[in-house]
Structure formats: C-alpha cells, structure tokens
Amino acid sequence: MRILVQKFGGTSLSTDHARERVIQHIARERESGYAVVVVVSAMGRRGEPYATDTLLSLIHDNGNSLPPREMDMLLACGEIISAAALCSMLNAHGIPSAALTGGSAGIRTDEQFGSARIKSIGTERLLGLLQEGNVVVVTGFQGVTASGDMTTLGRGGSDTSATALGAALQAEMIDIYTDVDGILTADPRIVSEARPLDVVGYAEIGNMARQGAKVIHPRAVEIAQQAHIPVRVRSTFSDGTGTLVTDQQSARGEHAFKDRAVTGIAHVSGVTQITVKALDGQSDMQLQVFQTMARHHISVDFINVTPSGAVYTVFDQDAPNALKLLAEGGFTPHSVRGCAKISVIGGGMNGQPGVMARIVEALTEQGITIMQSADSNTTIWVLVQEADMANALRALHTKFDLHR
Numbered sequence: 076m077r078i079l080v081q082k083f084g085g086t087s088l089s090t091d092h093a094r095e096r097v098i099q100h101i102a103r104e105r106e107s108g109y110a111v112v113v114v115v116s117a118m119g120r121r122g123e124p125y126a127t128d129t130l131l132s133l134i135h136d137n138g139n140s141l142p143p144r145e146m147d148m149l150l151a152c153g154e155i156i157s158a159a160a161l162c163s164m165l166n167a168h169g170i171p172s173a174a175l176t177g178g179s180a181g182i183r184t185d186e187q188f189g190s191a192r193i194k195s196i197g198t199e200r201l202l203g204l205l206q207e208g209n210v211v212v213v214t215g216f217q218g219v220t221a222s223g224d225m226t227t228l229g230r231g232g233s234d235t236s237a238t239a240l241g242a243a244l245q246a247e248m249i250d251i252y253t254d255v256d257g258i259l260t261a262d263p264r265i266v267s268e269a270r271p272l273d274v275v276g277y278a279e280i281g282n283m284a285r286q287g288a289k290v291i292h293p294r295a296v297e298i299a300q301q302a303h304i305p306v307r308v309r310s311t312f313s314d315g316t317g318t319l320v321t322d323q324q325s326a327r328g329e330h331a332f333k334d335r336a337v338t339g340i341a342h343v344s345g346v347t348q349i350t351v352k353a354l355d356g357q358s359d360m361q362l363q364v365f366q367t368m369a370r371h372h373i374s375v376d377f378i379n380v381t382p383s384g385a386v387y388t389v390f391d392q393d394a395p396n397a398l399k400l401l402a403e404g405g406f407t408p409h410s411v412r413g414c415a416k417i418s419v420i421g422g423g424m425n426g427q428p429g430v431m432a433r434i435v436e437a438l439t440e441q442g443i444t445i446m447q448s449a450d451s452n453t454t455i456w457v458l459v460q461e462a463d464m465a466n467a468l469r470a471l472h473t474k475f476d477l478h479r
Contacts, residue, residue, distance in 0.1 A: 076205060078246040079109040082116075082215065082237035085126060086254045087311040088157050089119035096311050097161065098168055100252065101210055105170065110205040112244065114215040114237040115161055117153025125156045143188035147217075147227045151176070154214035154233070162212050172210040175201065177236060178219025180211070181243075184226045191218060191226035193235070196243035213240065231292025238295040242302035249304055251291055252311045257318035258283070258290050260339045260477040265465050268478035272338065274319045279338045279422050282454050286341040286418035296320065336430055337421035337475040340468055344415040344461050346376070347394035348446060351401060351408050352384040360406075361385050367400050377416060377447060377458060386447060388414065388458065414446065415464035417457050419471060425452040437474035441466050 081104070083097050097113075104111050121128035130149055134141045141149065158174040165172035181197035204211045215233025218226050228235050234251060241249040255263070257271040258280060275283075277300035284293040290308050299306045299320065309317030353360040361380050368375050368389075373396065377388040389397050391412055401408045424430045431448075434455060438445060443466060447458035459467050472478060 076110040076202075077108055078112065078205065078241075078244045079104050080112045080114065080237050080241040080244070080246045080249045081252060082114040082233055082250065083252045083311065084233065084254070085116045085119050087252050088115060088161065089123060093311060094161065094164055097252070098164060098170070100250075100311070101165065102168070102170060105210065109247075111210045112201065112205070112240060112246070113161065113210060113212045114233055114240065115154055115157040115212060116215050116233040118157050118160070125153050127153050144224055147188045147191075147225050150227050151214065151217045151225045154216055158212045158214045165210055165212070170210055171208055172212055173204050174212045174214075175204075176214045176219075176225075177217035178223075178225065180213045180240070182218035182236065182239070184218035184220060184228070186220050186222075186224070186226070188224075188226055190229040191220075193218060193228070193239050196239060198243050201240075201244065231294065234292040234295035235298065238298040238302075238304070238306065241304050242298055245302075246304060249299060249306045251295075251306060251308045253290055253308065254310065254312065255290065256310045256313060256315055257308050258288070258320075258339070261468055261472050262288075262342065265342075265468050266340075266472045268469075268472060270478060272318050274321065275338055276422050277320060277322060278453055279420055280318075280320050282418070282420045283339055283341045286416070286420065286454070286456075287343040288339070288341045291320075335421060336423045336427050337419055337477065338423075339420055339477065340471050340475075341418045341420060342415055342464060342468060343418075344464060345391045346388045346414045346416055346458075347391050347397075348377075348386065348388050348411040348414050348458060349394070349397060349401070349408050350384065350386045350410075351406050353382070363404060364401065364406070367404055368397065371396065371400055373397050373400075377449060377456060379447060379449065388416065388447075411446065411460075413461045414458055415461045415467075417459060417464065417467055417471070419455045419457075419475070420453060422453050424455070431455060433474050434471065437470040438467055441470045443467050443470070 117127045119126040162172045162174040183195045184191035215236040259269040261269040263269040281296040305321040373393045375387045379386045443463045445457050449456045
C-alpha cells in the first residue's frame with residue numbers, strides 16, 4: 076500500500092465548513108491511490124466546548140486536584156470526540172472509515188502522564204483496517220501504558236502521533252494541516268511581508284519550531300527526520316501544496332533548496348533576563364545558581380557563563396520566584412523583565428562570514444539595543460526589549476531579503 080498520514084489540528088475541525096474541507100482533502104488523496112490514516116486533535120481552541128483548554132477548565136473550576144493519571148483520562152476525551160465525529164462524516168459521504176484511540180492504534184508509551192514518550196507502535200490492527208479499504212481516524216496526542224492506562228504526549232502531541240505513525244507504517248508522506256499556507260519566513264501577524272517557504276530542511280524547521288514558530292512540534296520533526304519521511308505543512312482551507320520539509324538530497328526540481336544564509340526568523344516573548352555576579356573568591360556561584368533553578372523546576376534559557384558571573388533568561392511568570400530564591404541564597408541578582416528572544420535561522424549561515432554583522436547593522440539602524448547574543452551552526456539568537464521586538468523582526472526580515 077501507498078500510505079499517507081494526514082494530521083488535522085483543532086481549527087481544522089472546529090466548524091462544519093472546516094470539517095467539509097477536511098473531507099475533501101481525505102477524498103482527494105484516496106482518489107490519488109493512497110491508503111489514508113488521519114490523525115486528529117481536539118476540536119477548536121480555548122472556550123470552545125471540546126477544546127483541551129476547555130476540558131482543563133473543568134478541573135480548575137472543581138477543586139483543581141485531579142491526579143496526573145486521571146487528568147490524562149479527561150484530556151484524551153477531546154480527541155476521541157473529534158475522531159468519532161469525523162468518522163461519522165466520512166461514512167455519511169460514502170467513505171468507509173474506522174476510528175481508533177491512540178492505544179487501540181498500537182501506540183504504547185511510558186507512564187509519564189501528561190508528557191508520555193512513545194516506546195513502540197504495533198501496526199497490525201491499523202494495517203488490517205487499511206487493507207479493508209477504510210480511512211483510519213486515529214486520536215492524536217495519546218497512547219496507552221503496558222498496564223492499560225491512557226496517557227497524553229504533551230502539547231503538540233498530535234503532530235508527534237502523526238509522524239510516529241508515519242514512521243511505523245513507512246508512509247510515503249505526512250501532511251500536517253493547519254490554518255496557514257505552510258511555514259512562513261516570520262510571524263505574519265507582526266511581519267506583513269512574511270511569505271511561505273516552498274521547502275525547508277528538517278534542521279531548519281526544527282530550530283524554528285523550538286524558537287517560537289508554532290506550525291509543527293519539534294519532536295515531530297525529529298521523528299520524521301530519523302525515519303527519512305518528508306512532511307508537508309499545508310492549509311486546510313486551500314488546495315496549495317504548502318511547505319515541504321525534507322532533506323537536501325530528497326529535494327529536486329521545483330522543490331530544490333535555495334542557496335540562502337537565512338531561512339526564517341522566530342521569536343519568543345515574555346522572558347526576563349537575570350544577571351548574577353560572583354563574589355570575590357566564590358568559585359561555585361554558577362553551580363549554586365543553576366542547581367537552585369533546577370530544584371524548583373524553573374526552566375532556564377539563553378545561558379552565558381563567565382568566571383565573573385552568569386546571565387540567563389526565565390519566563391516572566393517564573394521571574395519573581397527565581398529572584399526570591401536567588402536572594403535567599405545570598406545573591407544580589409539584577410533582572411530585566413519584558414524581553415524577547417529573536418532567532419535568526421538558516422542552514423546556510425554556517426561558515427558564511429558577515430551574518431552577525433548584518434544582524435547588528437539591522438538592529439543598530441533601528442536604534443535597538445542587543446542585550447545578549449548566542450549562536451550555533453544554524454541559528455543566531457539576540458535578546459531585545461519586548462517593546463523593540465516587532466521593529467527588530469521587521470528590520471531583520473528586510474535585511475536578509477526574506478520578502479523576496
């Protein structure tokens with residue numbers, strides 16, 4: 076069988092019109108000769124009746140004391156409702172279909188409720204249903220433990236379900252459907268000239284996803300890369316082919332890679348920069364600081380360590396607790412709230428001189444102060460004030476000609 080996996084997110088399933096578009100995409104691929112597996116998220120977004128955030132509010136409003144195992148039982152309901160509704164619609168359109176939970180589709184996980192990792196996938200039942208001519212609708216975001224308890228895979232888990240099933244089934248392609256026309260060079264809500272990318276590498280989109288772009292979960296990219304399965308990020312509401320995510324060797328013809336230093340720009344806002352200075356003769360300051368953050372489950376990022384101190388960031392909501400803990404440890408931290416981390420990402424920047432110079436030039440021309448910077452072989456990060464973030468994104472997008 077030629078197998079195609081399609082994943083549809085919450086906005087793709089939230090209205091009658093959107094669900095009709097989903098049916099059209101499924102029917103088109105069946106007519107093209109594919110055996111189709113469909114992975115679904117919970118319908119809608121916060122405030123809508125079956126969305127994950129709405130289910131969470133049931134607990135917050137009723138004691139907020141549900142244990143993790145039982146919480147996963149509740150959160151799994153959103154995807155089950157989506158799968159059942161879509162299965163009914165497909166059958167009503169004359170498309171034979173069957174719905175499976177993650178567990179009944181063979182997804183076995185560990186027992187880390189709320190953020191479970193997939194240990195194995197048994198495909199026998201799924202393959203049998205496909206061979207019978209069914210479209211198989213699978214609940215995303217969930218699996219089952221060896222003892223039969225439902226688990227969820229954490230935020231973005233439906234993307235992970237889709238790519239993991241694609242890898243297990245040796246699918247030809249995985250299509251991730253969302254509400255935008257592929258992966259864009261920047262956030263279009265901020266950069267009006269942001270444009271869709273025809274093709275990107277796994278590493279590039281993985282970095283963009285980790286640094287704030289929300290079109291696909293980074294764990295899903297890693298799974299697809301390990302299995303060498305191409306992924307298309309497409310819009311539910313158009314027939315465009317979207318963005319192809321693949322490796323350079325697989326991209327040919329119209330999808331050939333462009334020779335570019337920078338592919339896109341991502342951002343994360345709402346972070347606080349913390350600076351801690353070492354006292355004279357204090358050799359273990361950095362150890363004390365980061366052990367304190369770890370013990371209290373405060374995530375740290377953008378870390379610069381020198382013999383004289385440490386500079387790092389935390390999310391704004393974690394900053395008051397982080398500063399309190401540091402003060403209790405005898406430190407005198409300095410903090411700057413309301414910062415934004417901007418990531419300039421591109422597989423072609425490694426070994427190419429002048430990329431950092433252009434970043435500094437773009438921001439200096441706008442009077443924007445760089446508070447901190449770091450780099451890897453595919454990404455350069457800069458920290459700026461959140462008030463400067465929008466201008467910084469636009470300036471960098473223009474400086475690297477990403478609008479062309």
